[in-house]
Amino acid sequence: MKVEISYRSVAKVLGQLLLVEGAILLIPLVLEILDSEPGWRGFVAGAVLALGVGAVLWRMFRRTPLTLRRREGFMLVSFGWIIFSLIGMLPFLYCAHPLSPADAFFETVSGFTTTGATTIADVEVLSKGVLLWRSMIQWIGGLGILLFMLAVLPSLNEGGGLSVYNAEVTGITHDKLRPRIRYTANCLWGVYGVLTLLLVALLWAGPMNLFDALCHAMTAISTGGFSTRNASIAYWNSDYITGVLTIFMFIGGVNFSLLYGGWKGDWKGLWHNDVLRAYVLMVGVAYVGFLITLLVEGRADNVSHSLFAPLFHVVSTITTTGYTLADFSAWGTFALLLTFLLMLSGACAGSTTGAIKIDRLVALGRNLSNEVKKSVAPKRVYVVRVNGRVVPEDDLARISAFTTIYFVLILIGVLIVTAYGISLDDAFFAVISCVGNNGLGYGLTGAAGGYHLLPDAVKWVLSLMMLTGRLELFSVLVLFFRIFWSR
Numbered sequence: 503m504k505v506e507i508s509y510r511s512v513a514k515v516l517g518q519l520l521l522v523e524g525a526i527l528l529i530p531l532v533l534e535i536l537d538s539e540p541g542w543r544g545f546v547a548g549a550v551l552a553l554g555v556g557a558v559l560w561r562m563f564r565r566t567p568l569t570l571r572r573r574e575g576f577m578l579v580s581f582g583w584i585i586f587s588l589i590g591m592l593p594f595l596y597c598a599h600p601l602s603p604a605d606a607f608f609e610t611v612s613g614f615t616t617t618g619a620t621t622i623a624d625v626e627v628l629s630k631g632v633l634l635w636r637s638m639i640q641w642i643g644g645l646g647i648l649l650f651m652l653a654v655l656p657s658l659n660e661g662g663g664l665s666v667y668n669a670e671v672t673g674i675t676h677d678k679l680r681p682r683i684r685y686t687a688n689c690l691w692g693v694y695g696v697l698t699l700l701l702v703a704l705l706w707a708g709p710m711n712l713f714d715a716l717c718h719a720m721t722a723i724s725t726g727g728f729s730t731r732n733a734s735i736a737y738w739n740s741d742y743i744t745g746v747l748t749i750f751m752f753i754g755g756v757n758f759s760l761l762y763g764g765w766k767g768d769w770k771g772l773w774h775n776d777v778l779r780a781y782v783l784m785v786g787v788a789y790v791g792f793l794i795t796l797l798v799e800g801r802a803d804n805v806s807h808s809l810f811a812p813l814f815h816v817v818s819t820i821t822t823t824g825y826t827l828a829d830f831s832a833w834g835t836f837a838l839l840l841t842f843l844l845m846l847s848g849a850c851a852g853s854t855t856g857a858i859k860i861d862r863l864v865a866l867g868r869n870l871s872n873e874v875k876k877s878v879a880p881k882r883v884y885v886v887r888v889n890g891r892v893v894p895e896d897d898l899a900r901i902s903a904f905t906t907i908y909f910v911l912i913l914i915g916v917l918i919v920t921a922y923g924i925s926l927d928d929a930f931f932a933v934i935s936c937v938g939n940n941g942l943g944y945g946l947t948g949a950a951g952g953y954h955l956l957p958d959a960v961k962w963v964l965s966l967m968m969l970t971g972r973l974e975l976f977s978v979l980v981l982f983f984r985i986f987w988s989r
Contacts, residue, residue: 507987508569512577515568517559519582523589524552526638530593534631541629544596552589573986579977583969587611590639597632599624604958611965613639615972616854618727618824618941619932621954621961626732630713636728637717643972644724644854645694645758649687690758693765698723701750708742722747725754725854727824727941734826735814744810744827748817755781755821755849776889777850777861781820784847784860788816788840795837819844822856824941829949838944842931845940856939856971858908862901865893869902907975912937915967922957932956936964937971 531545570578587610594606601609605621612619613636622628628636698719705715714730721728731737735747753761756778764772772778792812811828818825819841830841848857865888872884886893893901915933920926924946931944932953947953953961970978980986 507573507577508571510563510566511569512574512581513559514563514566515570515578516582516585517556517563520552520556520585520589521560522556523586524549524556526642527552527589527593527635530631530635530638533634534629537630539598539629539631541593541597541632544593545631545635547596548589548592551592576977576980576986579973580969580981583614583973587614587965587969590614590635593632593635598629599627602958604961605954608953608961608965609636610639611968612941613726613728614643615939615968616640616643616724616726616822616856617936617939617968617972618721618822619935619943619947619953619964619968620728620941621952623952623954624732625730633717633730634713637720637726637730640724640726640728641698641720644726644754645690649690689762693758693761694723697750697753697761701746704746705743708746709738709740710743718747719750722750722823722825723754723854725751725821725823725849725856727818727822729825736827741810744814747825748810748814751817751821751823751825752785754823754854755817757850757852758854759852760850774890777864780860780864781850784844785816785820788820788844789813791840792816792833792837795834795840799834815841816844819940819942820847820855821849821853822938822940824935826942826949830942831944831948841942842934845934845938845942848938858905858938861888862905864888865898865901866905869893869898904975907979908937911967911970911975915963918963919956919960922960924956924960932960932964933967936967939968939971 527545527549531542531549534542534545587607590613591603591606591610594601594609595603600606601621608619608621611617612621618640625633625636701719701723702712702715705718706712710718717728717730718735720726729735729737735743757775760772760775760778789812792815793809796812814825814827815830817823818827822845830837846857847863848859849855851859851861865886868886868888872886875884876882886898912930912933915937916926916929919929919933924932928945928947931942932947934940935942935947943949943951943953945951946955953964956964
């Protein structure tokens with residue numbers, strides 16, 4: 503018998519969530535006021551709405567004991583991200599160069615989900631406050647909005663924070679670093695914050711000014727991909743910037759629990775991790791593939807083009823960051839196919855990246871190998887091990903279901919997008935990019951175009967795709983089943 507959903511607990515946490523968003527909106531608001539930009543109205547509207555509604559919900563339900571089980575966790579994660587995006591879009595509606603509601607919502611969802619696809623044709627006309635907000639929402643969304651709440655709100659730890667943690671953090675397993683979930687959240691955010699500050703310093707030491715360094719540090723470590731320049735990273739034409747960002751994007755694709763272990767001195771655990779080794783191998787193989795393609799196509803005309811550009815593209819793509827250094831669509835069909843495969847793969851679970859994740863691919867590959875072996879020796883017992891642990895049959899079934907639903911979702915998205923007159927190749931690329939939170943564009947959405955050229959209806963659909971992909975499908979899709987709402 504199912505227990506009734508505690509809507510009062512959900513409302514209480516959403517109120518706290520809005521109070522936090524309202525406080526965060528005050529940071530770019532100060533910059534807008536100091537620069538005498540008209541966009542301050544959007545930040546004020548967002549802050550007042552968030553703080554006002556948040557205060558009302560908090561006052562109404564402040565005495566409600568928190569009861570957060572699995573269903574409350576799914577509700578909080580899904581509704582929390584949607585509400586954060588609806589309020590977070592207000593600065594884009596009231597800035598000096600306002601966006602339409604469809605564009606503003608797409609931009610905000612793309613930010614929070616760290617997708618990086620943009621509907622802004624010229625980002626360089628935006629004020630510093632708006633540019634900072636674009637970077638901040640990617641940084642917050644990198645590890646997760648609700649994971650941020652777990653770190654700053656002690657009450658969630660006692661009220662069932664593990665349900666929220668499991669509903670939002672990506673992966674086939676959810677390992678806690680300590681028994682108390684808040685300590686785990688603080689550890690992850692500690693690593694995240696230190697890496698961000700280190701990247702700010704390194705970028706500032708190069709040709710970037712402090713503001714650009716801060717914005718790109720937040721969008722690189724979160725593997726988000728928003729840039730303050732129309733030409734993205736190519737604007738600086740710097741091998742130093744390319745190298746630094748490549749390293750930190752790669753780090754952003756590693757499970758942050760592993761990074762924390764490395765920070766505490768467990769370097770052996772890093773290297774002996776099956777998924778991390780598969781990640782390194784995939785990057786290396788893809789890099790060689792792109793390098794050979796450039797040589798064959800005659801595009802490796804200098805050291806930068808032959809060494810740095812393909813590696814940057816591989817890391818940017820597999821980590822679903824979406825930074826661009828060159829027009830990869832001009833590298834040939836094979837390079838485009840490799841890009842597709844990297845976009846589908848993604849990096850490690852427990853990182854800031856999107857897509858299917860290498861963990862699932864490793865498990866599926868080993869399970870497939872076992873099934874082939876069973877055809878020869880059906881009486882033998884085979885198990886799937888990932889990182890030395892046996893993956894239970896239930897988890898294997900869930901991984902298979904996830905992968906199947908992932909591709910079905912892509913097909914549904916392509917059907918909808920092509921119904922609005924978008925070509926098949928453009929539709930496939932845009933949908934895969936959005937579901938996988940990648941942000942790269944091709945053809946209509948590529949270097950010569952942009953996501954702003956898509957019909958508004960398609961932007962709303964792709965926004966939903968981004969949210970569904972970021973929340974690992976089940977957290978969103980389960981809301982559409984009657985069994986979820988039944989008592």
